[in-house]
Amino acid sequence: MRNEHFRNPISETAPVRWALILAVLAFLALFVLLPLLVVFTQAFREGWSAYFSALGEPDAVSAIRLTLLVAAIAVPANLIFGLAASWAIAKFDFKGKAFLITLIDLPFSVSPVISGLVYVLLFGANSVLGPFLKSHGLQVVFAVPGIVLATIFVTFPFVARELIPLMQEQGTGDEEAAISLGANGWQAFWYVTLPNIKWGLLYGVLLCNARAMGEFGAVSVVSGHIRGLTNTMPLHVEILYNDYNIVGAFAVASLLALLALLTLVLRTILETQYGSELSATQKH
Amino acid sequence: MASARSAARWHWKTPSVIPGFGLTLGFTLAYLTLIILIPLAGLAWRSASLGWSDFVRLVLDPRTLGALKVSFSTALIAAVVNVIFGVVTAWVLVRYNFPGRRIVDAIVDLPFAIPTAVAGIALTAIYAPNGLLGSHLAPLGIKVAYTPLGIIVALIAIGLPFVVRTVQPVMQEISREVEEAAASLGASRLQTIFRVILPGLTPAILTGFALALARGIGEYGSVIFIAGNIPFVSEIAPLLIVIRLEEFDYGAATAIATVMLVISFLMLFLINFIQAWSRRRFGHAQ
Amino acid sequence: MAIINKGLAVAFLGVGLAVGSLSAAWAQNTLLNVSYDPTREFYKQYNAAFAAHWKAETGEDVAIQQSHGGSGKQARAVIDGLEADVVTLALEADIDAIAERTKKIPANWRELLPNKSTPYSSTIVFLVRKGNPKGIKDWADLIKDDVQVITPNPKTSGGARWNFLAAWAWAEKEFGGDRTKVTEYVTTLFKHVPVLDTGARGATTTFVERGIGDVLLAWENEAWLALEELGPDQFDVVAPSLSIYAEPPVALVKGNAQAKGTEKLANAYLEYLYSKEGQNLAAKNFYRPSDPSGVDAKLLEKFPKLELVTIEAFGGWKKAQPEFFGDGGIFDQVYKPGN
Numbered sequence: 001m002r003n004e005h006f007r008n009p010i011s012e013t014a015p016v017r018w019a020l021i022l023a024v025l026a027f028l029a030l031f032v033l034l035p036l037l038v039v040f041t042q043a044f045r046e047g048w049s050a051y052f053s054a055l056g057e058p059d060a061v062s063a064i065r066l067t068l069l070v071a072a073i074a075v076p077a078n079l080i081f082g083l084a085a086s087w088a089i090a091k092f093d094f095k096g097k098a099f100l101i102t103l104i105d106l107p108f109s110v111s112p113v114i115s116g117l118v119y120v121l122l123f124g125a126n127s128v129l130g131p132f133l134k135s136h137g138l139q140v141v142f143a144v145p146g147i148v149l150a151t152i153f154v155t156f157p158f159v160a161r162e163l164i165p166l167m168q169e170q171g172t173g174d175e176e177a178a179i180s181l182g183a184n185g186w187q188a189f190w191y192v193t194l195p196n197i198k199w200g201l202l203y204g205v206l207l208c209n210a211r212a213m214g215e216f217g218a219v220s221v222v223s224g225h226i227r228g229l230t231n232t233m234p235l236h237v238e239i240l241y242n243d244y245n246i247v248g249a250f251a252v253a254s255l256l257a258l259l260a261l262l263t264l265v266l267r268t269i270l271e272t273q274y275g276s277e278l279s280a281t282q283k284h
Numbered sequence: 285m286a287s288a289r290s291a292a293r294w295h296w297k298t299p300s301v302i303p304g305f306g307l308t309l310g311f312t313l314a315y316l317t318l319i320i321l322i323p324l325a326g327l328a329w330r331s332a333s334l335g336w337s338d339f340v341r342l343v344l345d346p347r348t349l350g351a352l353k354v355s356f357s358t359a360l361i362a363a364v365v366n367v368i369f370g371v372v373t374a375w376v377l378v379r380y381n382f383p384g385r386r387i388v389d390a391i392v393d394l395p396f397a398i399p400t401a402v403a404g405i406a407l408t409a410i411y412a413p414n415g416l417l418g419s420h421l422a423p424l425g426i427k428v429a430y431t432p433l434g435i436i437v438a439l440i441a442i443g444l445p446f447v448v449r450t451v452q453p454v455m456q457e458i459s460r461e462v463e464e465a466a467a468s469l470g471a472s473r474l475q476t477i478f479r480v481i482l483p484g485l486t487p488a489i490l491t492g493f494a495l496a497l498a499r500g501i502g503e504y505g506s507v508i509f510i511a512g513n514i515p516f517v518s519e520i521a522p523l524l525i526v527i528r529l530e531e532f533d534y535g536a537a538t539a540i541a542t543v544m545l546v547i548s549f550l551m552l553f554l555i556n557f558i559q560a561w562s563r564r565r566f567g568h569a570q
Numbered sequence: 571m572a573i574i575n576k577g578l579a580v581a582f583l584g585v586g587l588a589v590g591s592l593s594a595a596w597a598q599n600t601l602l603n604v605s606y607d608p609t610r611e612f613y614k615q616y617n618a619a620f621a622a623h624w625k626a627e628t629g630e631d632v633a634i635q636q637s638h639g640g641s642g643k644q645a646r647a648v649i650d651g652l653e654a655d656v657v658t659l660a661l662e663a664d665i666d667a668i669a670e671r672t673k674k675i676p677a678n679w680r681e682l683l684p685n686k687s688t689p690y691s692s693t694i695v696f697l698v699r700k701g702n703p704k705g706i707k708d709w710a711d712l713i714k715d716d717v718q719v720i721t722p723n724p725k726t727s728g729g730a731r732w733n734f735l736a737a738w739a740w741a742e743k744e745f746g747g748d749r750t751k752v753t754e755y756v757t758t759l760f761k762h763v764p765v766l767d768t769g770a771r772g773a774t775t776t777f778v779e780r781g782i783g784d785v786l787l788a789w790e791n792e793a794w795l796a797l798e799e800l801g802p803d804q805f806d807v808v809a810p811s812l813s814i815y816a817e818p819p820v821a822l823v824k825g826n827a828q829a830k831g832t833e834k835l836a837n838a839y840l841e842y843l844y845s846k847e848g849q850n851l852a853a854k855n856f857y858r859p860s861d862p863s864g865v866d867a868k869l870l871e872k873f874p875k876l877e878l879v880t881i882e883a884f885g886g887w888k889k890a891q892p893e894f895f896g897d898g899g900i901f902d903q904v905y906k907p908g909n
Contacts, residue, residue, distance in 0.1 A: 214399025
């Protein structure tokens with residue numbers, strides 16, 4: 001580029017470069033951007049008023065409410081777990097640590113359907129626990145507790161997976177110094193560790209939340225699909241789709257797509273602003 | 285107290301002045317056991333209570349085998365495509381500067397964030413015979429939606445970030461000097477790429493491949509809308525679990541789930557093995 | 571840190587609000603109607619009509635929740651703990667199963683509402699592609715070489731069981747009761763089935779949207795709905811020479827309704843199905859009303875007259891269910907996937 005005849009020996013020629021860039025852009029446009037675009041064009045194909053009346057449907061509203069409720073329980077639960085797990089794993093050396101990390105990763109490689117199925121087997125009518133809990137007034141499967149449990153299972157590793165490498169990278173020096181200066185464990189955590197990991201933590205929570213609100217397979221198995229009662233947004237998308245209510249299905253889907261976009265925008269902002277405070281190893 | 289505990293367990297835990305080990309590890313293990321391990325053990329237990337002969341009969345049921353075959357082969361093809369495009373994407377993002385690179389980098393993560401059901405209905409709307417692209421492909425005799433090809437398309441769409449995000453950080457750390465050395469020793473650019481750069485990336489690529497494959501085998505939401513769900517043709521294993529559950533055939537659902545869980549464990553084991561191998565061989569893991 | 575504190579506070583606030591609003595929703599009169607697949611459109615309209623009726627009558631608001639799926643699957647969900655106040659399923663056997671397993675429905679439930687607890691009836695017809703390119707006129711045409719038949723799974727779908735019995739009834743008449751020939755016909759028929767969806771709606775979607783198959787064995791109402799919703803220019807409804815008189819019954823799940831204190835409301839909900847308004851809505855949604863006297867004559871014109879066999883010809887559901895659809899029953903012997 002700079003010189004017609006000089007070819008940088010450790011880079012490709014300009015045409016190759018641009019061919020690769022275009023190939024990547026085309027690939028992403030086809031598989032990622034086009035579906036996103038279609039969500040919005042389908043949602044708005046009958047205009048704004050059809051879109052908003054679809055979202056104002058009582059069943060859609062209760063699906064949105066349930067989704068928020070489930071995320072509001074599942075995300076803090078996994079946030080606390082993530083903090084505890086990363087503290088134990090990153091600040092101490094013990095045998096079996098690698099195995100523990102593998103176990104924490106497990107939900108990533110288990111099919112969502114299985115994540116739901118295990119709770120049906122555990123709490124369903126022909127299980128041991130189900131009838132017992134039911135007789136004490138707690139319905140798990142086909143009710144909100146089952147949906148929450150399945151969501152926690154699926155989003156289990158997100159916060160921990162974000163924090164462990166970050167805290168490992170930061171080492172234990174700061175905390176040791178704080179403690180040698182007389183801080184207790186909570187103080188070391190609140191005043192030393194937390195400020196160091198807050199952006200990584202926020203990022204993990206964002207991802208965890210996006211998945212919690214968008215989970216379909218696991219929740220589908222435990223929900224019972226009762227409109228207005230145990231239908232989360234992704235399940236409601238499916239129901240509307242099966243009702244041939246295309247605008248409704250894509251309208252609800254568009255809210256979830258917006259959430260995904262928002263998550264990514266925040267992620268990008270976090271990365272540009274606080275890149276050094278975020279772990280470089282974002283595996284999941 | 286803390287020091288007494290660390291002294292007592294000194295053989296498996298390195299002592300530390302930092303407190304909270306017992307509390308945090310205890311909580312971690314309890315939570316892990318309650319949320320993940322007991323439910324999974326429940327599945328294994330239910331499966332064991334089927335008895336060996338029943339279990340084998342259920343797993344060898346032709347429809348189960350058909351579904352597993354569909355899941356595995358489509359996930360394999362999608363993972364291969366994702367490896368090729370994933371490595372190229374990572375390369376372009378790490379090495380080239382072009383307008384909008386940051387945006388492209390962010391877009392790669394979209395499949396992580398977008399709910400699978402949303403991706404599923406959107407891809408179906410695109411590739412159905414009366415859809416945006418499907419209507420143009422249909423006259424050419426290409427059917428994507430409601431065929432195994434549709435499953436592959438969905439799995440490519442959701443699996444892409446796995447490869448990119450595992451390969452990208454390792455690629456970033458490749459030192460340019462090695463390439464310069466290769467070039468100055470007379471290697472062509474292609475030789476440098478295939479002989480010098482790619483071998484160093486192999487563990488990361490394999491890890492990304494295994495992650496994409498594991499995800500593809502278990503994927504449900506994005507696939508069921510586009511697959512057509514025809515037994516022996518485009519019915520995936522997770523869907524068959526759901527169908528068996530709907531028939532209240534818990535035995536069959538449990539048996540299929542157990543097979544899939546074993547596959548997940550194997551994949552996880554494989555990923556860990558690659559990482560350990562890469563640590564030994566290259567001194568780093570991604 | 572401050573961010574985290576705030577985040578947690580917001581999260582807990584969110585939980586509080588959501589729990590609060592959920593319990594608020596429970597406090598009013600809420601009914602859960604667990605129904606089968608093709609009644610989605612009908613009950614959507616009926617629920618609105620009933621809510622208005624109840625409000626005018628008593629001044630109370632009522633919220634009605636709906637769950638739809640294959641009838642057998644829905645029955646199992648109620649057995650498994652789904653807290654339905656009323657069930658409106660595709661066939662008697664499914665409600666019997668709930669009654670037997672949970673005792674939440676009295677055994678004599680069919681006598682508790684008019685017309686044997688069947689406010690509307692239906693039958694099974696064929697939905698074919700426009701112009702009927704494969705020339706499908708009757709059951710015999712379904713086993714022609716190049717014909718693919720779409721029907722849901724009799725194990726999970728009530729409609730599919732009516733489909734199966736309708737085919738069986740036709741074959742019995744055709745072959746003069748020769749059991750071997752009848753079984754052979756039905757076995758061949760299922761070799762022409764490429765997909766077994768779990769519910770009638772899934773089967774309709776397979777046929778209509780996914781373009782798979784040449785003929786859909788469908789509820790009369792589902793066939794007309796597909797035609798109306800998705801374009802009369804794409805499909806035709808074909809009435810076979812003989813079909814089955816399908817009675818989708820309704821029942822109060824007394825155990826659940828009593829526990830929730832909704833018994834009176836739930837009974838009124840079911841009784842209103844038999845009213846003039848209920849019957850008109852049923853007819854409008856292509857269900858054959860049980861009491862056509864007050865129904866708009868125009869709505870009744872759509873229902874073709876055809877020879878209908880009743881379930882009594884099979885000895886009633888108590889006999890037919892285990893014989894045909896129980897484990898190891900006739901369907902299990904007939905349907906061998908993959909051959």
